[in-house]
Amino acid sequence: MSLRVAVSGASGYAGGEVLRLLLQHPDVEIGAITAHSNAGQKLGTLQPHLFALADRVLEDTTAEVLSGHDVVFLALPHGASGEIAAQLPENTLVIDAGADHRLESASAWEQFYGSPHAGTWPYGLPELPGQREKLRGTTRIAVPGCYPTSAQLSLVPGFAAGLLEPEDVVIVSASGTSGAGKSLKTHLMGSEVMNGMSPYGVGGVHRHTPEMEQGFSAAAGEPVTVSFTPTLAPMPRGIITTATARLKDKTVDPARVRQAWVEAYADEQFVHVLPEGQWPNTKMVLGSNHVALQLAVDSRVGRVVVTTVIDNLTKGTAGGAVQSMNIALGLEETLGLNGVGLAP
Ligand SMILES: NC(=O)C1=CN([C@@H]2O[C@H](COP(=O)(O)OP(=O)(O)OC[C@H]3O[C@@H](n4cnc5c(N)ncnc54)[C@H](OP(=O)(O)O)[C@@H]3O)[C@@H](O)[C@H]2O)C=CC1
Numbered sequence: 001m002s003l004r005v006a007v008s009g010a011s012g013y014a015g016g017e018v019l020r021l022l023l024q025h026p027d028v029e030i031g032a033i034t035a036h037s038n039a040g041q042k043l044g045t046l047q048p049h050l051f052a053l054a055d056r057v058l059e060d061t062t063a064e065v066l067s068g069h070d071v072v073f074l075a076l077p078h079g080a081s082g083e084i085a086a087q088l089p090e091n092t093l094v095i096d097a098g099a100d101h102r103l104e105s106a107s108a109w110e111q112f113y114g115s116p117h118a119g120t121w122p123y124g125l126p127e128l129p130g131q132r133e134k135l136r137g138t139t140r141i142a143v144p145g146c147y148p149t150s151a152q153l154s155l156v157p158g159f160a161a162g163l164l165e166p167e168d169v170v171i172v173s174a175s176g177t178s179g180a181g182k183s184l185k186t187h188l189m190g191s192e193v194m195n196g197m198s199p200y201g202v203g204g205v206h207r208h209t210p211e212m213e214q215g216f217s218a219a220a221g222e223p224v225t226v227s228f229t230p231t232l233a234p235m236p237r238g239i240i241t242t243a244t245a246r247l248k249d250k251t252v253d254p255a256r257v258r259q260a261w262v263e264a265y266a267d268e269q270f271v272h273v274l275p276e277g278q279w280p281n282t283k284m285v286l287g288s289n290h291v292a293l294q295l296a297v298d299s300r301v302g303r304v305v306v307t308t309v310i311d312n313l314t315k316g317t318a319g320g321a322v323q324s325m326n327i328a329l330g331l332e333e334t335l336g337l338n339g340v341g342l343a344p
């Protein structure tokens with residue numbers, strides 16, 4: 001099979017990572033690549049690591065340019081994808097790396113994003129219970145946010161097994177700076193970020209909070225509320241998330257708790273519950289679609305503690321997007337995603 005694939009937002013971090021993975025996909029031919037302020041530039045000036053595409057010229061991001069492809073990736077700022085997607089043929093597989101189509105609740109969207117809701121598409125986190133069935137054959141995919149990917153992979157097994165209380169869930173994450181996008185942000189410039197860490201979006205206001213609650217509530221079968229705090233870490237890539245939740249039965253055998261996670265991910269090729277006693281490090285998964293996690297029961301306070309690492313640009317965006325594309329098209333799920341982490 002040869003799929004003709006267009007990538008919009010190709011000058012940005014997410015679009016660049018989509019292209020990096022697609023270059024390793026045996027069934028993909030890269031068609032149009034588009035941008036906004038950088039349209040007309042050669043890709044090599046903006047994404048110098050993508051040697052094979054260095055001479056390709058970025059076009060404007062219009063429905064006309066993106067039409068005529070089998071698959072279109074949208075890696076655009078919030079709000080830009082809804083309008084473009086609505087103009088693309090229904091039989092084109094459109095994969096939105098942005099947030100526009102992730103939330104089921106229009107009121108949650110309006111509260112956290114402050115704009116009209118564009119609609120809801122099948123959610124591109126295949127490891128959620130029953131999610132692959134929703135992705136097979138679909139022509140629209142909403143790629144999860146990077147923090148929600150790490151948070152949901154951390155706690156969904158516990159909610160799905162009925163082990164966790166729906167209230168008092170606490171998620172604390174640290175992200176590499178590429179999570180904020182390529183556009184110049186003064187607070188991300190070296191002197192502000194190096195040798196220190198600081199939280200932002202504190203107090204239940206970060207827009208990924210309702211996305212996490214949506215995934216947890218679906219798994220638990222009851223409404224789940226979350227307190228989420230993100231932190232910026234002085235590294236280009238990677239997310240480490242520590243998630244804690246109260247156990248419904250404080251006296252439950254810790255081995256039974258662990259078993260819920262081990263069973264949930266037993267058949268997953270990208271999610272690894274580490275051997276007991278080994279804790280994740282963001283370096284384990286850099287540049288790869290893999291996820292590493294570890295858990296412990298804090299019996300003194302009756303909580304489970306789960307720490308999960310992902311690469312925000314790979315499993316957290318482009319890798320999850322390519323994995324979901326493969327499922328939607330009935331391809332082997334790992335195509336284009338054979339990279340392994342970097343060490344040391
Ligand atoms: N970075 C990450 O870890 C993650 C990002 N995402 C999502 O992916 C999307 C892209 O993010 P990211 O790559 O980080 O951001 P960047 O700022 O790095 O890139 C943004 C891209 O969008 C283009 N663009 C900007 N404005 C417009 C517009 N009005 N119309 C069309 N194109 C436009 C830019 O083109 P130009 O350079 O020519 O101006 C650029 O190609 C966002 O929705 C983001 O939320 C999702 C998960 C994680």
Ligand SMILES: CC(=O)N[C@@H](CCC(=O)OP(=O)(O)O)C(=O)O
Nearest residue numbers: 098099145146147175176179180
């Ligand atoms: C470090 C950093 O700034 N991260 C981004 C999230 C990146 C992401 O997942 O983005 P979308 O939901 O926008 O697709 C943030 O907190 O806004």
